[in-house]
Structure formats: structure tokens, C-alpha cells
Amino acid sequence: MRIGFSVPQFGPFADPHRSAGMCAAMEALGCDSLWVADRLLAPVVPPDGYAGGKPMPVRYGTHLDPLLALGVAASATGRVRLGSSTLNALWQPPPVLARALTTLDLISRGRLDVGLGLGWMQEEYEAAGVPWRGRGARLEETLDVLEAVWRPGTVVHSGALWRITESTVLPKPCQRPRPPILLGGFTAAALERVGRRADGWLGASMPLPFFHGLWAVAVEAAERAGRDPAALRRVFRVNPEVTATEAAPGEAHQRGTVRQICDHLRVMCxxxxxxxxxxxxxTTDSPEHFLDLAAQFLAELGEPAPSRPSGSPRP
Incomplete structure (x- = not known):
């Protein structure tokens, strides 16, 4: 199991100098990766689809740009993988997105994982001037353009939304044939796309029956496409509510002691x-507490997982 943490970029952590120091400290603790998230705005009136109509956390209204924050993390570290979970892929034209991601891969000397998603908030699409309808098709063509820009040789693309006349687009990314692409989402369509054309899934800590049902969709799609499902990476995000005493067992996918939450994550992995x-x-407003919790999660998740019988299937 690999262990990653969020790049500090929201609320009280939306300070690039503080973020750089914390990224360096988390690398020194021994984590494997650091990840940015993407938020454009936080509506005062709760948007549809957010936590049963609850207000969004106030700190989501204060945020660093994810790609620039990832550049800060790249400059402050030298070993860890750097990714986005998730970058809203449709808020900028794909050639512009490809240029930024290529630059990040070069800055980090080939440590970039490209995590893309569609987002869920219509208000952000309206602010970005991007149509809400047809998101899936836009993502499919965005992936086509990224592939075209990153493969060797000249670039040419002709699609329903974008056209690139044969052109030279250099430099290419450091990684070959390209940086890994991981896709987020929790619908059947999203998991089908993961299995069919991504290198992995940006998932989340969730109740196991829900998880198994979603992952089965990706496995079936990969097999239909002639791909090996076991080669797909899985990254499970958790935004934990850490408690001093144990929470109810059914809440352990997101709430409880550090050990409770880690036990659930070990079962998923x-x-x-x-x-x-x-x-x-x-979970905290304090950089010191943030790093202390990171050390606790590393210690817990670094313990060996319970052994499974030989030949047990991957969940």
C-alpha cells in the first residue's frame, strides 16, 4: 500500500510558503505522494448535491490554484509522486491543459500523476463559462487531445469540439509514453471510462458494498476492452473526521480514531x-497538528495488513 496526503492549499493552509514547508516535511516523514484538489468557488447558498444541503466548509472559499500549488510542491520535494485528485478537466481548453501538465511533469522530473474529473457543482461550470450538459463527451475528447499532444511527432486532432491543424508542440513530458492518467467519479459511466481508457481510478473511502459494486464496473469494462484490470491503479481518498474515541463501526470509512479509519482503508486496499x-x-487549522496527524496515519498504515489466504481475489 502506498500512502499519500493532500497538498496544503485550502483555508488557513492557502499560503504557498507554508505549503512548501509542509510538503517538504511530509516527504521527510516518508509519504509516497502529495495531491492537490480543485475548487473554483464556494456558493453561500448550499449547491445541489452537497452533503444533503449542508453548508460547504467556509475554508473552501479560500484556495490556491491546484496546478500552481502542485508546482510549489514539486519545487519543495524531490522524491514523492505529485498528483491531482481531482483536477476539473473541462474548465480550460485541452491544449492549454496539456501545456500546463507537461510543464509540471518537467518541473517535477517525471513525478506527475494526472488525476482528472468532471466535478459536481454546476455553479462552477457557469462561472468558468463551460457548458454543464455533455460533460462526458467533452472529457472523452479532452483525453483524445491530451494523447495527441503527448505522443511523439507532430500534433493533429479533429473532433466535435476542438481542431488542431498539424503542428509542432514541444516539449513533450518527461515520462514516456506520457504521465499516468487517473480518472475520478462514482457513477457507472465514470467507472466504465476508467476501465476502458484510464491508468487508474481516483476513488474514495466508502462502505465496502458500494465500493465492490463500482469496481466491478471498471473490471468488466477493462476486460471488454482487452485490458488487464489488475494493472489499474486505485487511489482512495479519505477526508477523515478524527475522533478521540471510537465511532460506530458503520462510520469508520470516514469517521473514528486514526486506527479505525486505517483499518477500513487496509480492507479496501x-x-x-x-x-x-x-x-x-x-480536520485541523494547525500546521503542527496536520503534520502530527500525518505521522500517525503513516505509522498506522505502515503496519502490515491482515494476511489473506493464498489465491484470494482482489476486491
């Missing part, structure tokens, strides 16, 4: 390449 992403930005 069925392959050595699986990864957890612990986002501590809603």
Missing part, C-alpha cells in the same frame, strides 16, 4: 499498488 490519500485540511 487489496493490491500492493493501491494507494490511500488522506486529506487533513478539514
Amino acid at each position: 487489496g493490491a500492493e499498488t493501491d494507494e490511500v490519500l488522506v486529506d487533513l485540511q478539514l
Whole structure:
């Protein structure tokens, strides 16, 4: 199991100098990866689809740009992988997105994981001037353009939304054939896309029956496409509510003691390449407490997982 943490970028952590120091400290603690998130605005009136109509956390209204924050993290570290979970892929034209991601891969010397999603908030699409309808098709063509820009040789693309006449687009990313692409989402369509054309899934800590049902969709899609499902990476995000005493067992996917939450994550991670992403930005306002919790999660998740019988299937 690999262990990652959020890049500090929201609320009291939306300070690039503080974020750089904390990223360096988390790398020194021994984590495997650091990840940015993407938020454009936080409506005062709760948007549809957010936590049963509850207000959004106030700190989501204060945020660093995810790609620039990832550049800060890249400059402050030298070993950890750097990713986005998730970057809203449709808020900028794909050639512009490809240029920024290529630059990040070069800055980080080939440590970039490209995590893309569609987002869920219509108000952000309206502010960005991007149509809400047809998001899935826009993402499919965005992926086509990224592939075209990153493959060797000249770039040409002709699609329903974008056209690139044959052009030279250099430099290419450091990683070959391209940076890994991981896709987020929790619908059947999203998991089908993961299985069909992504390198992995940006998932979340969730109740196991829900998780198994979603992952089965990706596995079936990969098999239909002639791909090996076991080669797909999985990164499980958790925004934990850490408590001093144990929470109810049914809440352990997101709430409880550090050990409770880690026990659930260990059950979800069925392959050595699986990864957890612990986002501590809603848990504390203190950089010192943030780093202390990161050390606790590393210690707990670093313990060996309970052994499974030989030949047990991957969940």
C-alpha cells in the first residue's frame, strides 16, 4: 500500500510558503505522494448535491490554484509522486491543459500523476463559462487531445469540439509514453471510462458494498476492452473526521480514531499498488497538528495488513 496526503492549499493552509514547508516535511516523514484538489468557488447558498444541503466548509472559499500549488510542491520535494485528485478537466481548453501538465511533469522530473474529473457543482461550470450538459463527451475528447499532444511527432486532432491543424508542440513530458492518467467519479459511466481508457481510478473511502459494486464496473469494462484490470491503479481518498474515541463501526470509512479509519482503508486496499490519500485540511487549522496527524496515519498504515489466504481475489 502506498500512502499519500493532500497538498496544503485550502483555508488557513492557502499560503504557498507554508505549503512548501509542509510538503517538504511530509516527504521527510516518508509519504509516497502529495495531491492537490480543485475548487473554483464556494456558493453561500448550499449547491445541489452537497452533503444533503449542508453548508460547504467556509475554508473552501479560500484556495490556491491546484496546478500552481502542485508546482510549489514539486519545487519543495524531490522524491514523492505529485498528483491531482481531482483536477476539473473541462474548465480550460485541452491544449492549454496539456501545456500546463507537461510543464509540471518537467518541473517535477517525471513525478506527475494526472488525476482528472468532471466535478459536481454546476455553479462552477457557469462561472468558468463551460457548458454543464455533455460533460462526458467533452472529457472523452479532452483525453483524445491530451494523447495527441503527448505522443511523439507532430500534433493533429479533429473532433466535435476542438481542431488542431498539424503542428509542432514541444516539449513533450518527461515520462514516456506520457504521465499516468487517473480518472475520478462514482457513477457507472465514470467507472466504465476508467476501465476502458484510464491508468487508474481516483476513488474514495466508502462502505465496502458500494465500493465492490463500482469496481466491478471498471473490471468488466477493462476486460471488454482487452485490458488487464489488475494493472489499474486505485487511489482512495479519505477526508477523515478524527475522533478521540471510537465511532460506530458503520462510520469508520470516514469517521473514528486514526486506527479505525486505517483499518477500513487496509480492507479496501487489496493490491500492493493501491494507494490511500488522506486529506487533513478539514480536520485541523494547525500546521503542527496536520503534520502530527500525518505521522500517525503513516505509522498506522505502515503496519502490515491482515494476511489473506493464498489465491484470494482482489476486491
